[in-house]
Structure formats: C-alpha cells, structure tokens
Amino acid sequence: MSSNGRSAEVRLSIPADSAYIAVPRSVVGNLAARNDFTVDAIDDLRIAVDEACALLLPQASDGVLDLVFEIDPPQLTVSTTATVPNGWKPDTTSFGWTVLTALVESAAAETVDGRLTITVSSSATTSEKA
Numbered sequence: 801m802s803s804n805g806r807s808a809e810v811r812l813s814i815p816a817d818s819a820y821i822a823v824p825r826s827v828v829g830n831l832a833a834r835n836d837f838t839v840d841a842i843d844d845l846r847i848a849v850d851e852a853c854a855l856l857l858p859q860a861s862d863g864v865l866d867l868v869f870e871i872d873p874p875q876l877t878v879s880t881t882a883t884v885p886n887g888w889k890p891d892t893t894s895f896g897w898t899v900l901t902a903l904v905e906s907a908a909a910e911t912v913d914g915r916l917t918i919t920v921s922s923s924a925t926t927s928e929k930a
Contacts, residue, residue, distance in 0.1 A: 810869040816860035816882060821853050824867050824880070831869055832876055836924045844903040845876065845922055851900040852880040852907075852918040859884040859916070874924035881917040890918065 812827060814820040828849045832842040849867075856865055860882035870877040890897055890909050901907045904920040911917075 807870070807872040809871070812867045812869070814865050814867070816857050816863045816865050818854075818857060820865075821850060821857075824849050824853060824865075824878075827867075827869060828876070828878055831871060832922075832924075835871060835873055835876060837876070837922075838924075841922060841924070845878070845920070848900050848903040848907070848920045848922075849878050849880070851896050851903075852878070852920060855890045855896055855900075855918060856880055856882040856884070856916065859888050861885060875921060876923070877919060877921040879917050879919045881915050883914055884911070884916045886914065889916065 810827065810831065812824060814823055825846045828845050829842050832845050837845070853865060862883040864882065866881045868879045868881075870879070889911065892909070897907075900918075900920065904922045906921045907919065909916060909918050
C-alpha cells in the first residue's frame with residue numbers, strides 16, 4: 801500500500817538467472833508485510849512468486865524477467881512476464897504449478913505476443929481467515 805493508503809504499482813526487471821530470484825521474493829515479502837498480510841501468507845506469496853520465476857527462468861529467451869506488483873488493498877497481485885519460445889506454456893499438471901496454485905487465491909498463465917505472464921493474487925483479508 802502506498803503511504804496514502806491507495807493503490808500502487810511497483811515494476812521490476814531482473815536478469816533471468818536464479819541468482820536474482822531473491823530480489824522479487826524480498827519485494828513481495830516487503831509489500832505484503834506493509835499491507836497487513838499474516839506471516840504465513842507472506843511466506844506463501846514469497847514461495848508462489850519464486851515458483852512463477854522458476855517456471856519462466858529456463859524459457860526466458862531474451863534473458864529478462866519483468867515483474868509487476870499491484871497493490872490494491874487488501875489485494876496484492878504479482879505478474880511475472882518473459883519472452884518465451886513460440887507456443888510454450890507451463891505444465892499446469894507439474895509439481896511447481898500445483899505448489900504455486902495451492903499458495904494463492906488465484907493463479908493464471910497467459911501468452912500475448914510471444915510473452916508469457918504468470919499472475920498470482922492473494923489478499924490480506926483472506927489470509928487472516930486461513
């Protein structure tokens with residue numbers, strides 16, 4: 801949440817290299833903490849973002865992952881995007897996808913113009929009830 805309690809957006813581009821995955825994990829943890837997510841919900845979001853990045857890393861043909869963190873209290877949505885080989889989509893029956901979808905309210909993958917986006921979303925109010 802921004803300092804005035806309104807919606808905000810944070811954008812981040814990182815090299816498609818596992819050495820940099822700690823950066824989006826830290827960002828989502830900080831943003832979730834500032835928006836009153838529980839400790840368990842923060843950990844769930846960190847793991848979900850980590851899984852989204854891990855799914856895209858080996859496919860990122862231009863060597864970059866772009867992330868957008870959208871804060872619309874109590875909702876936090878993270879979109880991870882990479883340019884991928886033509887027709888590639890994540891295996892939604894894989895262990896990684898199963899983990900990702902189990903940790904958040906919603907998860908989706910969409911390809912537009914050769915760029916695949918994995919979007920995960922959760923809210924602080926839902927995490928309080930869990």
